[in-house]
Amino acid sequence: MLHAADRRRTDTRERILELAEASTLAKGFGGTSIDELIAGVGITKSGFFYHFRDKTELAEALMDRYLVHNRKVISDIFDRADELIEDPLHGMLAALKMFAETLSNIPEAHPGCLAATFCYQDQLFSARIREMNIEGMLDWRTSFRRRFEAIVERYPPKREVDLDAMADSVITLVEGGLILGRVHQDPSILPRQIMLFRDFVRLSFS
Amino acid sequence: MLHAADRRRTDTRERILELAEASTLAKGFGGTSIDELIAGVGITKSGFFYHFRDKTELAEALMDRYLVHNRKVISDIFDRADELIEDPLHGMLAALKMFAETLSNIPEAHPGCLAATFCYQDQLFSARIREMNIEGMLDWRTSFRRRFEAIVERYPPKREVDLDAMADSVITLVEGGLILGRVHQDPSILPRQIMLFRDFVRLSFS
């Protein structure tokens, strides 16, 4: 029988994922070999395939972690903004500023690029990976969309605004900003894009 | 002696590049095998390695084509805008609209994601590839930066604007928008992001 407190549980799987994530963010998933992972964790190949049926299952597990982390990042920021500010517009402005600050502090580690990495090789992976990728991006879209709707209600804009596009803007800037930041080796690019979008939000609803 | 009109010149190399580009955009560079390319072009492995020392040299050649295409896209649009409009702000607004239209028409084929593909695996490639990637992105930055400076001069904004970030916005949105468009299977996402940025530009300088 298997229950939560089973002492036989080891942290090997977790350690594989940890190392795989770091390596994937640094070198891409394709550049991360199983041999490298088992050497790093100190197990054998059989040990690896005991935990993951194949490399695709490892990718799925990484995406799973990413989705969890993703949701936490979004909700943490909006929860904090809601705690501090009642007004939807000013809450959004505060949230965007906090988000930009968060990105400044952990520029390399953001797993957003996991989505991009998998996106550009998705033919190689399972449909599961693609679905998870969509799911993660929909999390952003719906969270922002709902809040922009609240803003529009209280601050009707002069010109019509493409709310769907606006809701997608942040994740678009994150994905693009991570690429630019990486290419230019400049972690300030992404937070500055977010702050620029914040200016746009302020201008749009005032 | 080798000169331009050498009749022995074949188009094999060009055909390899053509096929490799299409395959890379569809499946990623890692997912594009040499065997697949030589089968498609109808040559042998030796034939491939006659043209390219290794797969990295193929990647470099693809990036080369991308840079050329990249510059043409930028200059075509701004040239046309300059032709029609003298005012820097309205020229920019027109250019952005034309760009969004262009993206709507050729959503799949835009090679921007070549940069992203290579970016997320750049440790595997030569320093050349990374330099070419930087070069391509600087093309965007400098082109836009110059034009935003002209706009600021004629239309001094009320609040201070981060011109560097603004100059990077379009390529950031392109890279991010290609990812979202790919994940959601929705080619309208990118052009709409560009149109949203256009709104921001209009609002910022009026």
Place this chain on the structure above:
DNA sequence: TAATGGCTGCACCTTTGGTACAGTCATTCC
């Protein structure tokens, strides 16, 4: 006619991502 460009053909090598399966050792259940 000789040289050269643009290949072909063949042999062989390494790395990576597996598959298959038997054995081991510590813990836990009864």
Place this chain on the structure above:
DNA sequence: GGAATGACTGTACCAAAGGTGCAGCCATTA
């Protein structure tokens, strides 16, 4: 205390992908 189970190890073997090295061949060109 013995059986079952979880978490592995070890060994052997396989195919695909990315090469390397080299000899040869054929059409064009100097």
